[in-house]
Amino acid sequence: MDELREVADLLNRSNCAVALTGAGVSTPSGIPDFRGPQGLWRRIDPRRFEIAYFYAHPGEVWRLFVDTFLAQAEAKPNPAHLALAELEAKGKICAVITQNVDGLHQRAGSKRVIELHGSLRYAVCTSCGARFPLSEVLKGPIDDAPRCRVCGGVLKPDVVFFGEPLPYEALQDAMMLAELSDVFMAIGTSLAVAPANRLPLIAKRKGAKLVIINQDPTELDEFADIIIRGKVEEILPRIAELI
Numbered sequence: 206m207d208e209l210r211e212v213a214d215l216l217n218r219s220n221c222a223v224a225l226t227g228a229g230v231s232t233p234s235g236i237p238d239f240r241g242p243q244g245l246w247r248r249i250d251p252r253r254f255e256i257a258y259f260y261a262h263p264g265e266v267w268r269l270f271v272d273t274f275l276a277q278a279e280a281k282p283n284p285a286h287l288a289l290a291e292l293e294a295k296g297k298i299c300a301v302i303t304q305n306v307d308g309l310h311q312r313a314g315s316k317r318v319i320e321l322h323g324s325l326r327y328a329v330c331t332s333c334g335a336r337f338p339l340s341e342v343l344k345g346p347i348d349d350a351p352r353c354r355v356c357g358g359v360l361k362p363d364v365v366f367f368g369e370p371l372p373y374e375a376l377q378d379a380m381m382l383a384e385l386s387d388v389f390m391a392i393g394t395s396l397a398v399a400p401a402n403r404l405p406l407i408a409k410r411k412g413a414k415l416v417i418i419n420q421d422p423t424e425l426d427e428f429a430d431i432i433i434r435g436k437v438e439e440i441l442p443r444i445a446e447l448i
Contacts, residue, residue: 216298227396256367263350285442292448297448302401304401305320328351331360333353402424
């Protein structure tokens, strides 16, 4: 309880607190993580989500994508998402940077969300860059890769595949927020994946307090000012109550 009060006090005194969220924030909503014991990559070869494999087999990857990820559209925000939205509404955090692609932060009410790995809500043309709501693209059966209605190019789910760079604007916004933050909270993430795991270190070098909230140890625990172990869907609402 002392650590929860300490985090609440930090947020109360903060001018710009930033939250970085990972798969552990969405698993309570029924969305599997990627690298855990029951993770997605235990069931599916991650090489099939490499960008080179997509270009070689776009129809196959689209069908796999629909079978694997479409159920996430039915997921609902959990108390962790709702607590972060509440903290933003209270003016206690200025942004959420997320490694998740499920859009649950926005559905919970968060307004400023930086999506480092793209979004399940859209498809993007690999030729002209046009974006379309995924719901429109998936109205018909996926027998082959859907095509852009602007130029006829192959559409790709607007998520970052292995071998692709992160969206430039999102990464720049995330780095700027890390530099501006005076409190940086890494929540539900193992901090094992670059370049997202560099953001806490950027914040720390600029003088921010680093708070890590996660069920298991992370790669950056040694740099943290406060570490809280436990379920994020229980911890975040308790912090919000103390604000």
